[in-house]
Amino acid sequence: MFCIINLKICTMRKIIHTGLVLLVLSACGGKDSSKDVSVDTAQKTTEIDQIAENPLKDCFFGDLHLHTSLSPDANMIGATSLPEDSYKFAMGEEVTYMGQKIKRVAPLDFLAVTDHSEYLGVIAAIKDPNGPYAGTDRNKLYNSKDQKDVAKAYADFMVGVIANKPSPELNNEQVIKSSWQRIIEAASKYNKPGKFTTFVGYEWTSMPSDANKHSQNLHRCVIFKGENVPQKPFSSFDSNDPEDLWTYLENARKTGDDVIAVPHNGNLSNGLMFDTKTLSGKPLTKAYADRRMNNEPLTEIAQGKGQSETHPSLSGNDEFANYELVETLLSSTAKAKFQKGSYIRQAYGVGQELQEKLGSNPFKYGLEGGTDYHSGFSTTEESNYPGSHASQDNLAKDYATILAATGSIGGEPATKLSAAGLTGVWAERNTRDAIFNALKKKECFGTSGVRIKVRLFAGWDYANNLIKENDWVKKAYAGGVPMGSDLPIAANNKKPKFLVQAVKDPNSGNLDRIQIVKVSTKNGKSTEKIFDVVWGGNRKLNAKGKLASVGNTVNSKEASYTNTIGAATLSGYWEDTEFDPQAYVTYYARVLEIPTPRWSTYLAAKHNVPLSKTVPAFIQERAWTSPVWYTPAK
Amino acid sequence: MTIKIKRFFSEPFIQFIILGGLLFLFVSYMQQKKDNEALNINVSKEQVNQIILNYKTQIGSLPSKRELDALIDDYIKEEISYREAKKLGLDHDDEIIRRRLSQKFDFLQTDLGEIKQPNEEDLLLFYNNHKKLFSKDSTVTFSHVYFSTDNSTAALAKERAVAVLKKLQNHNIANAREKGDSFPLQYDYVDQAAVDLQQNFGNKPIVDFLFKAPLKKWSGPVASGYGWHLVFISSRGSTGIIPYSLIKEEVKSSYMDSAKAAQNKVAYDKLAKKYLINRSYLNSK
Numbered sequence: 071m072f073c074i075i076n077l078k079i080c081t082m083r084k085i086i087h088t089g090l091v092l093l094v095l096s097a098c099g100g101k102d103s104s105k106d107v108s109v110d111t112a113q114k115t116t117e118i119d120q121i122a123e124n125p126l127k128d129c130f131f132g133d134l135h136l137h138t139s140l141s142p143d144a145n146m147i148g149a150t151s152l153p154e155d156s157y158k159f160a161m162g163e164e165v166t167y168m169g170q171k172i173k174r175v176a177p178l179d180f181l182a183v184t185d186h187s188e189y190l191g192v193i194a195a196i197k198d199p200n201g202p203y204a205g206t207d208r209n210k211l212y213n214s215k216d217q218k219d220v221a222k223a224y225a226d227f228m229v230g231v232i233a234n235k236p237s238p239e240l241n242n243e244q245v246i247k248s249s250w251q252r253i254i255e256a257a258s259k260y261n262k263p264g265k266f267t268t269f270v271g272y273e274w275t276s277m278p279s280d281a282n283k284h285s286q287n288l289h290r291c292v293i294f295k296g297e298n299v300p301q302k303p304f305s306s307f308d309s310n311d312p313e314d315l316w317t318y319l320e321n322a323r324k325t326g327d328d329v330i331a332v333p334h335n336g337n338l339s340n341g342l343m344f345d346t347k348t349l350s351g352k353p354l355t356k357a358y359a360d361r362r363m364n365n366e367p368l369t370e371i372a373q374g375k376g377q378s379e380t381h382p383s384l385s386g387n388d389e390f391a392n393y394e395l396v397e398t399l400l401s402s403t404a405k406a407k408f409q410k411g412s413y414i415r416q417a418y419g420v421g422q423e424l425q426e427k428l429g430s431n432p433f434k435y436g437l438e439g440g441t442d443y444h445s446g447f448s449t450t451e452e453s454n455y456p457g458s459h460a461s462q463d464n465l466a467k468d469y470a471t472i473l474a475a476t477g478s479i480g481g482e483p484a485t486k487l488s489a490a491g492l493t494g495v496w497a498e499r500n501t502r503d504a505i506f507n508a509l510k511k512k513e514c515f516g517t518s519g520v521r522i523k524v525r526l527f528a529g530w531d532y533a534n535n536l537i538k539e540n541d542w543v544k545k546a547y548a549g550g551v552p553m554g555s556d557l558p559i560a561a562n563n564k565k566p567k568f569l570v571q572a573v574k575d576p577n578s579g580n581l582d583r584i585q586i587v588k589v590s591t592k593n594g595k596s597t598e599k600i601f602d603v604v605w606g607g608n609r610k611l612n613a614k615g616k617l618a619s620v621g622n623t624v625n626s627k628e629a630s631y632t633n634t635i636g637a638a639t640l641s642g643y644w645e646d647t648e649f650d651p652q653a654y655v656t657y658y659a660r661v662l663e664i665p666t667p668r669w670s671t672y673l674a675a676k677h678n679v680p681l682s683k684t685v686p687a688f689i690q691e692r693a694w695t696s697p698v699w700y701t702p703a704k
Numbered sequence: 705m706t707i708k709i710k711r712f713f714s715e716p717f718i719q720f721i722i723l724g725g726l727l728f729l730f731v732s733y734m735q736q737k738k739d740n741e742a743l744n745i746n747v748s749k750e751q752v753n754q755i756i757l758n759y760k761t762q763i764g765s766l767p768s769k770r771e772l773d774a775l776i777d778d779y780i781k782e783e784i785s786y787r788e789a790k791k792l793g794l795d796h797d798d799e800i801i802r803r804r805l806s807q808k809f810d811f812l813q814t815d816l817g818e819i820k821q822p823n824e825e826d827l828l829l830f831y832n833n834h835k836k837l838f839s840k841d842s843t844v845t846f847s848h849v850y851f852s853t854d855n856s857t858a859a860l861a862k863e864r865a866v867a868v869l870k871k872l873q874n875h876n877i878a879n880a881r882e883k884g885d886s887f888p889l890q891y892d893y894v895d896q897a898a899v900d901l902q903q904n905f906g907n908k909p910i911v912d913f914l915f916k917a918p919l920k921k922w923s924g925p926v927a928s929g930y931g932w933h934l935v936f937i938s939s940r941g942s943t944g945i946i947p948y949s950l951i952k953e954e955v956k957s958s959y960m961d962s963a964k965a966a967q968n969k970v971a972y973d974k975l976a977k978k979y980l981i982n983r984s985y986l987n988s989k
Contacts, residue, residue: 175907176907177899200807202761238765239762239763242763244761521903540886571888574929575906576904576905576928576929577902577906608855633858634858637855638852638853638930638931639852639854639930
């Protein structure tokens with residue numbers, strides 16, 4: 071008790087201290103020093119200006135979705151990392167995670183730490199022996215190692231999260247604001263223009279459950295272009311309706327830096343993510359569609375908790391649809407009931423149907439990928455995956471139980487978590503401006519965690535051998551549009567032509583094939599079709615237009631494979647001979663790797679324990695480009 | 705009689721008794737006064753304000769009248785048990801209290817003095833004296849010819865590379881790339897650190913090779929994540945020091961960290977000087 075009183079004084083001193091710093095800072099805003107600041111900014115701007123630009127763009131890889139111990143759930147399950155650690159790891163430094171030294175084989179080029187805004191930093195503060203909760207019962211409970219107490223503490227904070235009604239004692243504004251500052255400062259410290267880019271961001275964690283008593287995921291990661299951001303993140307406690315989030319983003323843009331939101335895990339939304347009505351039950355309008363696309367140009371196609379491209383029940387003709395499916399709704403054991411409205415491929419069709427009626431497409435999403443890991447570390451390398459949810463899948467310690475698939479994260483066994491995904495961006499250089507602009511223009515793609523470099527261009531006049539020329543990229547930009555763009559209207563019955571190139575991840579398997587997925591809509595009816603465009607090896611399309619499987623070199627006992635099948639580079643040309651100028655069309659490319667061992671297979675081989683029976687021993691990693699769209703002339 | 709009395713009082717023993725008695729009375733009076741004070745708990749206006757402020761800091765709103773009464777009662781209860789605990793000497797030899805007090809003191813002591821903003825000269829001096837902090841990884845600048853294994857085999861691709869190497873042995877780097885296959889990325893790489901190579905070519909033999917193979921001549925073939933390569937290494941950047949002008953900000957932040965650490969050490973040393981440390985555990989017997 072002695073401690074409590076004094077601790078409070080101690081905290082007060084900290085607050086006073088911060089206050090003083092703020093005072094000093096604001097005092098610096100005087101005439102003389104403001105000159106210094108502008109000189110400083112000018113100097114920085116010149117430094118950034120000096121970073122070389124490649125007008126034909128380079129490919130950069132990063133993660134726009136990652137949690138540290140500032141996220142309450144991550145903290146509860148034992149994550150101890152802070153944003154600083156996340157950036158260090160992404161840049162290639164070795165860090166300690168769950169007592170193990172971990173290091174990426176290939177570092178990332180950019181990263182946004184996106185902690186949950188609800189109770190941001192509060193669990194960390196509750197546990198802090200010097201924090202505002204020191205000496206309280208919560209401080210004791212949350213620090214307890216007893217599993218019963220851990221469960222109690224988890225329940226204590228989840229009540230408000232699930233009901234979306236924050237507990238006043240946990241919804242500590244002061245802590246949330248200072249945690250937000252901490253995130254901004256870490257991003258500021260590790261942003262190295264030309265080398266490594268950081269973004270200030272957070273996750274808005276809306277998961278309405280009124281309708282069916284189970285959480286339906288409508289989460290969005292919010293990514294700011296710069297550091298001129300609102301004082302506080304907008305949380306789902308403020309509102310769980312995305313339209314209110316957009317208002318916050320619109321206001322943030324007016325007073326500060328540009329910002330986008332990226333919805334993710336449609337697969338866990340139970341049909342809500344790409345619903346044909348608003349969350350409040352109103353029919354979609356043109357204004358809604360425009361607003362949605364203005365605020366959220368991208369959606370996350372793959373991450374630790376599965377892919378949201380499509381589901382076998384929606385895409386019966388797609389033999390690759392049954393890939394890394396996760397269907398158990400968050401914080402429940404209930405499986406998602408509705409596939410429609412949950413996966414982007416089907417949403418592309420629905421979006422076009424709405425566009426026919428409304429004049430605007432609410433689901434004209436570009437694609438990206440992220441991890442959503444709650445460890446603080448973007449560990450997307452299959453052969454180098456240490457687990458991603460702290461105590462819940464501690465692969466250093468609990469590998470045998472985890473492979474036997476008894477443990478559970480959000481209702482699914484930990485083996486079902488994927489070592490995925492990443493965002494690839496085509497940008498002139500590695501700076502905040504260039505990468506953010508590329509994201510906004512949708513000149514980016516998502517991968518299942520590998521670093522496949524894929525280009526997609528569409529135009530009306532590309533020659534079929536252009537892609538073989540050395541300067542094909544230059545000509546492709548000049549004569550058409552890259553991924554994420556609209557095909558302009560063509561004259562006189564031309565067919566659209568596509569150029570695709572994929573270069574393998576040099577640390578992963580060869581490439582199997584590049585496909586173009588076409589989703590076409592006319593008179594309120596949508597169809598999807600997949601075309602194999604270019605592939606490795608001497609395979610031929612069969613009579614039905616199907617390409618034989620690439621084969622499989624995976625030795626699951628040894629967790630090995632060989633690159634004797636597939637190809638290192640695939641370059642292809644494709645013309646849509648079935649093109650109907652009266653139909654709305656979304657085209658995107660999908661690149662498949664040859665089968666390689668899944669992380670669970672590497673783990674089993676490493677410890678000489680049986681393979682998991684819950685998941686396949688191998689996977690076909692992949693990349694999905696942002697689409698090119700075609701809109702018929704009126 | 706008076707003399708007797710006088711003598712009586714002039715006896716040193718008697719004086720001692722009397723003085724002792726007076727002293728006893730005084731001490732026990734003081735003790736009682738202290739005890740009485742020790743049993744007083746005064747909840748001042750300042751204290752209540754502090755309680756309200758703490759509540760507001762933690763919860764974000766002001767406490768209601770009922771909540772405040774409860775908080776004050778808590779405070780009183782806490783103060784009583786605190787004093788009783790101290791009476792019983794519970795604060796002595798308690799590891800947690802010891803550590804807490806030490807932490808609290810450290811917190812109050814750390815980063816007390818303001819660090820003077822360094823000028824250009826300070827920074828340059830610091831930079832020159834701590835060059836190791838600002839060194840860069842060793843790098844390599846090279847060109848390569850690529851031999852793809854696509855639609856072929858690794859062995860055949862390697863054979864082709866060996867054949868081309870023979871022709872290139874006495875050549876410079878100009879136009880060599882055309883002797884191999886088309887490479888989808890770059891042919892010439894500048895200042896690549898090992899970590900860049902792992903990103904661009906995979907964690908494969910080519911990474912080590914580029915740091916070992918002879919300079920200014922074609923060598924290989926060596927495997928990357930894409931296939932086989934012949935490489936011409938034009939230079940290697942040693943573990944050079946990054947020019948000051950490029951990393952001013954880093955120098956400044958290292959300078960501030962180092963200045964703070966130094967200041968904290970000075971403060972501690974000054975304090976430690978007051979104490980005589982007897983390391984009796986070192987005595988051999």
